[in-house]
Amino acid sequence: MATLSIEVSSFKPLGDRLLVKISAAEEKSTGGIILPDTAKEKPQVGEVVSVGSGKLSDEGVRQPVDVEVGAKVLYSKYAGTELKIGNEEYILLREQDLLAIVS
Known part of the structure; x- marks a missing residue:
């Protein structure tokens, strides 16, 4: 995992990429058993922190990203590519890697 010593507010993804803050992994199973670090699954949910300007089409028109900060x-x-900025973990994704918006 790459570690960066920059501010998240100064990080601007390019094109159709998004910077997503990874949600914390579950500490307990559904049955109430406390999970050790080796048994925790990598979370697949996060919060969008920064959004690129959008993909450039073949005609030269910028198509904005459908997801907002x-x-x-x-x-x-x-x-995606996992990054560590400060003490927080992030992932840099393309818009096509998103499966759903969670409410």
Whole structure:
């Protein structure tokens, strides 16, 4: 995982990419058993922190990203590039790696 020493507010994804803050992993199972770090699943839900300007079409027209900052999203399990900015974990994704907006 890449570690960056920058401010999140100064991070601007390019094109159709999004910076998503990864939600914390579950500490307990549904049955109430406390999970050790090795048994925790990688979360697939996060909050959009920063959005790129959109994808450029073949005609040269910019297509804006459908997701806004602050939206909770579900993304593909093995998608994106994981980053650590400060003490927080983020993932840099393409818009096509998003599966759903979670309310």
